[in-house]
Amino acid sequence: MTTPDTPSAAPYRFFDAHVVGVRPLGRSMVRITFGGPRLTGFASGGRDQRFKLFLPHPGQDTPLVPVEAGEDWFATWRTMDPAERGVMRSYTVRAQRTTAGGSTEVDVDFALHGTRTGDGTGRAKSGPAARWAAGARPGDRAILLGPTAPDNLGVDFRPPAGTEWVLLTADETALPAVAGILESLPERTRARVWIEVPDPEDIQTLATSADAEITWLVRSASPTADRHLTLDAVRAAQLPAGTPYAWIAGESGTVRALRRHLVGDRGFDRAAIMFTGYWRRGATEEQLVEEAVSGTGAAED
Known part of the structure; x- marks a missing residue:
């Protein structure tokens, strides 16, 4: 079996979205469906397609993201007050579809680690993304930074030729x-x-x-x-x-x-x-994001 092994550096862009559905998946996960007219053009490559999700802090109506900064958005986001800038996490597209009305919907499954006692994850407490997902309701707003072409660098599962x-x-x-x-x-x-x-x-x-x-x-x-x-x-x-x-x-x-x-x-x-x-066991979501931002994360061997 083979999959495309030369992904393009497809452009990514910001997509405004809101929650249109919430469905529990067992005790430890919840599926949140994002929709909205501005999701048109979001192009998942399937498999393990990842994207950036920005969520608001408590008390905010929508996440604060420097959309106007263009390709320099990350550098600008880093300089913003962590208590104000949108909460940024990487997630996987579980499914994407076009509705009967022609709009795009994206399903994202969230692990609710740390939002319940005794969940066995080894995390001291939940981070803001898990807490947001645990309390998400239709109408809640978010911003997705995702691909505009299905063959993109956010898909990692690519078995080479000759895989049996x-x-x-x-x-x-x-x-x-x-x-x-x-x-x-x-x-x-x-x-x-x-x-x-x-x-x-x-x-x-x-x-x-x-x-x-x-x-x-x-x-x-x-x-x-x-x-x-x-x-x-x-x-x-x-x-x-x-x-x-x-x-x-x-x-x-x-x-x-x-x-x-x-x-x-x-x-x-x-x-x-x-x-x-x-x-990572013993680390909160915020610690891992800070390590990623500062470049001090532990290297994989």
Whole structure:
């Protein structure tokens, strides 16, 4: 199987949007649907398409974003008061569609880590994005910074030519991306998938035409609150023969350990592994954003 391996530097632009629907997904996730006439032109590439989402602070009607700054928006955003500038996070497009009326809607699944006690994430407290999602209502406003062409640099899942099977791992923060990837896989593509979630109610039915073996790992079912559920499961697995491509995402420490295992113990080609730390145990959302802004984040090995 192959996917486009030469993404274009497609232009991104800001899209004003508002919440048109909210639907719980188990105990730990919620699906928020964004809509609005100004979303026309937003072009998701599917799979693990990421984009920037800007949210307002409590008391603000809409997020403050330097849209007029053009390509220099990030430098301008950095100079703004953190208590006033829009809360910026990266999210995955779970689905995009055109309504009967011709408008665009975008579904985004939010992990509500830290908004409930005992959620098992290892976060000391929830960040503003999780709190916003937990209380989102139709009409709430947001701004999306997204692509205007489907083949863009915000899509990372790109198996090279010659790939014979796919390995996917995720926790609840990367579950929307894995769901999109599974939907995109060609019929009969072999896939081994491990997804870790906090609670049995968080298990979802995932659509795919692939020959996918999906294993759900539930943290609340582990008597020792094991932090290594995914790593231990992959280590114990008998993997298919043939040339693999791995996409692994979730908590940074787990992702690094999985990559070391696949390269060092399983003999995976480093170039055939896409790995991304979506969060880090013990760190808040705000700490991670500050590290990213200042360039002091820990490098992946």
